[in-house]
Amino acid sequence: METLKLRKITSVWIIIVLTLFVVAIVLGILMRLNQGEIIQQSPITFYGNMTTHGLTMIGIWFVAGMAAVNYLLERYVKTSYAANLFALALTVIGVLMLWCSTFIGEFHAGWTFLYPLPFKIMWAEWATPLFLSSLGVLGLGWLVWSISLMAQILKKYSISQAFAWQHFSKNPKVETPPFILITMITLIGVIACLIAAVILLILFFIEYFSNGSFVNDALLMKNLTYFFGHTIANEMLYLGLAVIYELFAEVSGRPKWHTTWYVALAWNLSLIFILTAFFHHLYMDFVQPEGLQIIGQIASYLASLPAAGVTVFSILVAVYRNKINWSLTNLLFFIGVAGWVIGGLGAVIDATISNNFILHNTLWVPAHFHTYNAMGNVLFSLAFFHWFSNQYYHHKERQNTLKLSILLIGGAGFLLAFYIGGAESIPRRYSTYPSDLPMGATLASIAALFASLYLIAILIFFFNISKKCLKILSSSPQSS
Amino acid sequence: MQQSILMLFLGLLAISIIVFTYVYQSSQKATDLDRGMANPLKSRFWFLLILFVILGIFASVTIPKSPYYFYADETPSRVVHVAAKQFAFVLSNNAIDPKNPVGENAIELLENELVEFRVTSFDVNHGFAIYNKAGQLIAQTQAMPGYVNKLRWKFSEPGAYSILCLEYCGMAHQIMRSSFTVK
Amino acid sequence: MISFVSTNVKGQIASSGWKEEDRIYSKVFDAPLSGKQLRKGTTLYQVTSQKPTVLALIFTRCTGVCNPFLLELKENIELRTNEKNFNILVMSFDPRDTEKDLDDLAMRFGLSEDKRWEFAVTDSIRSLVQSIGFKPVWDSLRQQYDHDALLIGINSEGYITKKLIGIRNNADLGLLLASIQDSFTPTYRMANPNMLFPCFNYDVKTGKNTPGLGLIFVALPALIAMVIVLSVNFFVRVNRI
Numbered sequence: 001m002e003t004l005k006l007r008k009i010t011s012v013w014i015i016i017v018l019t020l021f022v023v024a025i026v027l028g029i030l031m032r033l034n035q036g037e038i039i040q041q042s043p044i045t046f047y048g049n050m051t052t053h054g055l056t057m058i059g060i061w062f063v064a065g066m067a068a069v070n071y072l073l074e075r076y077v078k079t080s081y082a083a084n085l086f087a088l089a090l091t092v093i094g095v096l097m098l099w100c101s102t103f104i105g106e107f108h109a110g111w112t113f114l115y116p117l118p119f120k121i122m123w124a125e126w127a128t129p130l131f132l133s134s135l136g137v138l139g140l141g142w143l144v145w146s147i148s149l150m151a152q153i154l155k156k157y158s159i160s161q162a163f164a165w166q167h168f169s170k171n172p173k174v175e176t177p178p179f180i181l182i183t184m185i186t187l188i189g190v191i192a193c194l195i196a197a198v199i200l201l202i203l204f205f206i207e208y209f210s211n212g213s214f215v216n217d218a219l220l221m222k223n224l225t226y227f228f229g230h231t232i233a234n235e236m237l238y239l240g241l242a243v244i245y246e247l248f249a250e251v252s253g254r255p256k257w258h259t260t261w262y263v264a265l266a267w268n269l270s271l272i273f274i275l276t277a278f279f280h281h282l283y284m285d286f287v288q289p290e291g292l293q294i295i296g297q298i299a300s301y302l303a304s305l306p307a308a309g310v311t312v313f314s315i316l317v318a319v320y321r322n323k324i325n326w327s328l329t330n331l332l333f334f335i336g337v338a339g340w341v342i343g344g345l346g347a348v349i350d351a352t353i354s355n356n357f358i359l360h361n362t363l364w365v366p367a368h369f370h371t372y373n374a375m376g377n378v379l380f381s382l383a384f385f386h387w388f389s390n391q392y393y394h395h396k397e398r399q400n401t402l403k404l405s406i407l408l409i410g411g412a413g414f415l416l417a418f419y420i421g422g423a424e425s426i427p428r429r430y431s432t433y434p435s436d437l438p439m440g441a442t443l444a445s446i447a448a449l450f451a452s453l454y455l456i457a458i459l460i461f462f463f464n465i466s467k468k469c470l471k472i473l474s475s476s477p478q479s480s
Numbered sequence: 481m482q483q484s485i486l487m488l489f490l491g492l493l494a495i496s497i498i499v500f501t502y503v504y505q506s507s508q509k510a511t512d513l514d515r516g517m518a519n520p521l522k523s524r525f526w527f528l529l530i531l532f533v534i535l536g537i538f539a540s541v542t543i544p545k546s547p548y549y550f551y552a553d554e555t556p557s558r559v560v561h562v563a564a565k566q567f568a569f570v571l572s573n574n575a576i577d578p579k580n581p582v583g584e585n586a587i588e589l590l591e592n593e594l595v596e597f598r599v600t601s602f603d604v605n606h607g608f609a610i611y612n613k614a615g616q617l618i619a620q621t622q623a624m625p626g627y628v629n630k631l632r633w634k635f636s637e638p639g640a641y642s643i644l645c646l647e648y649c650g651m652a653h654q655i656m657r658s659s660f661t662v663k
Numbered sequence: 664m665i666s667f668v669s670t671n672v673k674g675q676i677a678s679s680g681w682k683e684e685d686r687i688y689s690k691v692f693d694a695p696l697s698g699k700q701l702r703k704g705t706t707l708y709q710v711t712s713q714k715p716t717v718l719a720l721i722f723t724r725c726t727g728v729c730n731p732f733l734l735e736l737k738e739n740i741e742l743r744t745n746e747k748n749f750n751i752l753v754m755s756f757d758p759r760d761t762e763k764d765l766d767d768l769a770m771r772f773g774l775s776e777d778k779r780w781e782f783a784v785t786d787s788i789r790s791l792v793q794s795i796g797f798k799p800v801w802d803s804l805r806q807q808y809d810h811d812a813l814l815i816g817i818n819s820e821g822y823i824t825k826k827l828i829g830i831r832n833n834a835d836l837g838l839l840l841a842s843i844q845d846s847f848t849p850t851y852r853m854a855n856p857n858m859l860f861p862c863f864n865y866d867v868k869t870g871k872n873t874p875g876l877g878l879i880f881v882a883l884p885a886l887i888a889m890v891i892v893l894s895v896n897f898f899v900r901v902n903r904i
Binding site for chain 1: 880881883884885887888889891892893895896898899
């Protein structure tokens with residue numbers, strides 16, 4: 001059963017995430033404005049902002065998912081407050097270290113910090129070890145948190161129950177709630193990708209301290225980098241899905257969702273696909289063994305089957321011709337799933353090697369992952385934040401249509417500019433576009449405009465939700 | 481080809497939006513008596529089967545078109561060595577010595593001859609991306625330090641081609657480029 | 664599993680760097696050959712047009728790398744008993760070497776009767792080595808040539824498709840044989856002696872490649888995660904009891 005302490009720490013997470021989100025969006029808008037030639041930043045500033053923007057976004061939506069899952073997990077098992085607090089402290093410290101390396105040290109190797117770029121130092125000497133250490137700090141906090149949550153699940157459910165294997169037989173004696181199944185599967189993926197990051201950082205530091213007498217294999221480092229990067233972004237989405245499985249029916253006034261054999265099958269299989277899909281980031285590295293490239297395409301394709309056939313289909317079935325108590329919470333969940341589907345379409349297209357040949361590292365890539373995030377996972381988390389804060393300070397929802405419309409129009413325009421840019425072969429990660437690709441600047445200016453609309457909607461959410469969360473923070477046991 | 485990809489995407493996007501909107505509206509109109517979808521398990525099974533078949537078709541059609549197999553059984557008549565570094569491309573008809581990288585200023589290729597680009601990097605990951613004069617990306621491969629990637633291509637259109645760096649490599653990534661002509 | 668990995672990593676073999684790149688896809692000089700098994704007037708193109716050819720350049724008075732180089736080549740070819748779709752042509756670049764010297768060499772190595780091996784000399788040494796980009800340096804003090812151990816792959820049209828410098832293992836030879844059959848591999852790795860945990864280890868001194876720890880590293884995070892899950896489960900159960 002949830003305690004006041006858990007309520008408060010979740011409120012702190014929410015406020016931190018929303019605050020950092022606003023800052024990161026502003027950095028993003030500045031980037032598009034620079035690309036649109038409306039403002040002029042030096043390339044170092046641009047690329048530093050790009051590095052900060054990317055890592056901050058991935059980080060905050062990951063911890064948002066973890067915080068939501070931790071809070072809901074308390075319904076089933078006793079979670080560790082210490083681990084939650086530890087992760088919070090290390091996240092704050094890690095983010096501050098990261099920002100120090102980028103804003104002050106001018107570190108700008110990108111959020112993928114692709115080896116050996118962090119070692120080609122065109123910034124303050126200390127920024128490279130500080131940046132790598134910030135990742136270590138973040139990773140440590142998150143690893144402890146993930147293992148702790150998983151340990152709590154395993155205290156109540158055996159391994160086979162946590163994987164819901166008993167649902168493959170008729171009339172299982174113990175029921176594994178879908179939330180537990182998805183959380184367990186997702187946490188394993190999270191732990192795996194954080195371990196990859198640990199190995200990656202160890203290899204970085206060995207080379208750093210060896211003063212050039214040891215050199216890493218660039219291909220291995222790239223594989224580890226994308227194992228970490230792809231998987232953490234993917235799992236971030238799945239943490240949001242766990243929340244949907246738990247809350248959607250409840251909020252909509254529908255019967256609770258149960259694990260069936262096909263839900264269990266889908267999620268068990270998805271673990272395999274997620275751990276192997278990351279190869280799709282290396283298609284254009286012809287050095288990569290061909291078998292792994294093909295595994296990348298097949299796994300990326302197959303990952304869409306449980307996603308579409310189980311989760312998305314379940315949401316649609318739950319809503320189709322059923323009386324739903326629509327509120328902002330489940331509307332955000334529902335629209336978020338649509339956004340996730342659309343991002344998935346762009347992703348599967350790009351995960352096809354022959355398409356990737358002409359789309360890789362164009363704006364198509366940020367198009368699909370910004371869709372997954374800005375129109376998918378962000379909405380999942382906002383839905384949870386809204387629901388959570390409303391548990392304790394309920395007030396009448398006003399102007400939902402207006403808030404959602406601004407969010408959707410802003411998001412759609414911003415994303416379409418990316419997709420069109422990708423089709424026009426505009427490169428990604430360019431601080432300014434060459435004069436022989438004039439569409440680049442035009443699309444960037446339009447994108448900045450729509451992104452500002454999106455920001456306005458987010459600010460509305462930010463104020464509404466943070467106000468309630470601050471009240472939760474200042475509440476005492478009696479007032480709850 | 482990019483245009484047909486965009487059209488495919490926009491088409492699927494429209495379908496998704498229509499489906500979600502339709503489902504949403506059906507719930508708005510639903511009363512307490514409505515029971516939702518009849519036989520969802522059967523519909524789910526068919527949906528999954530159709531999706532699996534579509535993905536299977538796409539996979540079997542597109543995988544053989546991967547760049548790893550281009551012109552695999554022909555002998556190239558031309559080799560262009562490419563070494564990328566922060567922040568320039570060195571192009572040469574001969575192998576490039578890392579200790580003394582010397583390139584050629586004007587690489588000229590012939591229309592329809594099979595060219596093999598051998599691409600490597602002297603420092604960080606770069607991208608070797610060929611753009612035609614209409615500003616369209618037509619071929620690419622990565623330039624990775626310590627490895628050589630071989631890209632085989634035939635240029636069917638004469639004219640000037642640009643090479644852009646397409647893998648983020650630092651503060652001058654956006655101005656790192658080169659060019660060659662096809663006669 | 665292992666053969667899946669090994670066949671799919673055939674593109675990963677290290678080269679000695681950029682020197683092996685030189686003269687690829689250029690035509691080798693059509694040198695006139697004389698050897699015990701060759702008809703009078705045979706030229707190099709006639710040999711290669713019959714079957715794609717692996718050319719090994721040595722000289723019989725060599726006290727350095729030639730013998731171990733040929734021995735390694737012989738052993739590797741012996742492992743490929745069923746592969747008959749190529750020739751091996753051993754030629755001397757030393758003007759002092761005669762047809763008889765090469766015959767004796769063949770006998771010493773027990774290769775006189777092996778149909779896949781041919782031994783020959785040419786009187787157009789300079790044109791041949793120039794077309795290959797091979798530059799032996801004469802050391803008058805030791806009366807020896809200073810040279811690379813070099814294998815050249817020539818396809819049936821006379822084009823050089825691949826070079827291997829140094830004493831190379833069977834996997835590298837396999838790549839060379841594939842290249843003369845016009846089988847395309849989209850990549851290969853360059854040598855860096857200090858590389859940590861590479862996918863493949865290349866020893867510059869012996870020129871050998873073995874699979875490296877790096878290959879396992881890609882699978883390691885998932886394996887470690889599974890170990891963690893099982894360990895946590897174990898400790899949780901133990902504490903409960």
